Amino acid sequence: MMEQDTFRQRIWQIVAAIPYGKVTTYGEIARLAGSPRASRQVGGALRHLPEGSKLPWHRVINRMGKISLTGESFNRQRQALMAEGIEVSADGKVDLNYYRWEL
DNA sequence: AAACTGACTGTTA
């Protein structure tokens, strides 16, 4: 069957391409997906991942270099980042100048 | 079709 090319599916494809040990921002993904102002939709796409998805969703943070999630979700993302050797401060800050994914 | 939602961002102070 032909899958329809939804915005979300394109987001997932792009996120899948973020290399191990690197991060990028919601806005950058929106730009790569061809809708530069749709950064909020990127978050929305990551919130509804397919069951059992292996997508590296944790490599996506906001433009201030911080984790946007709160509560337990924040902790899970922080642990996942640190598990790939990324330095994350206690408040969820990552050095984008050093860890940013660039083509 | 209209209203509402929000894992965001740019501007302003």
Add this chain to the structure above:
DNA sequence: GTAACAGCCAGTT
């Protein structure tokens, strides 16, 4: 550097 606000737009109701 942070905080408040407005604009943004795909998906959902």
